[in-house]
Amino acid sequence: MHKSFLVWAALLGALAVVLGAFGAHKLKELVPPETVSTFQTGVTYQFYHVFALLAVGILYAHIPAPQLVWAGRFFLFGILLFSGSLYVLTLLKATETVGLRGIGAITPIGGLLFIAGWVSLLLGILKK
Template sequence: MSRFFLVAGALVMAAGVAAGAYGAHAAKNAAHPEAVRLLQIAVLYHLVHGLAVVAVGLAARDIASRFLAAAGTLFLAGIVLFCGSLWALAMSGSLPLPTAPVGGLCFIAGWLAFAVGAFRSR
């Protein structure tokens, strides 16, 4: 589990940096009038939660916990749902499904699961 979340977190961070660089240029031609702000928020949450995935990987070296596994999974889901929906909204101007709130709930649940996993560790 530790290796998976360390690798996943590193890849998420690399993608976050690339997304930020791309977004700085793509926002100029984006469909949504608030595209710059939406992409800044998406990249911020992407990078913060990429670090959270790395933290899960590091914690999993010492703590074997299903709560940590759940936290890492929820962080990854939140990145896809929350950040992905902001990207889609910024670039297309509309969203077929409002997935940002679900992604936000994944982030919150991930942090709570992380806390429980850390608290219950020996």
């Protein structure tokens, strides 16, 4: 299981670099500054949790606790829901799409998954 978390961390890390570069160079031509800030928040939290996934993958090789598996899952789905929803909100703003603004309600769920991931990581470490 730990190898899949490491693979996801590598893929999502590369994606975060691409999205960060896009946000820093091109996005400000397409959306207002507050929307660039929203996008950057998604990139930042994606990066933080890529490192968390790396930690889970490495730790699981030494402490194969089920709590670590859950931590990795929570971090993955947290990235998808938290950062992903911020990226979608930015896309909606850039394309002036209406009707899907409620997608922002997903962001806090992703945040809760991040918290659950950190708590699971702690429990997995303490179990040993």
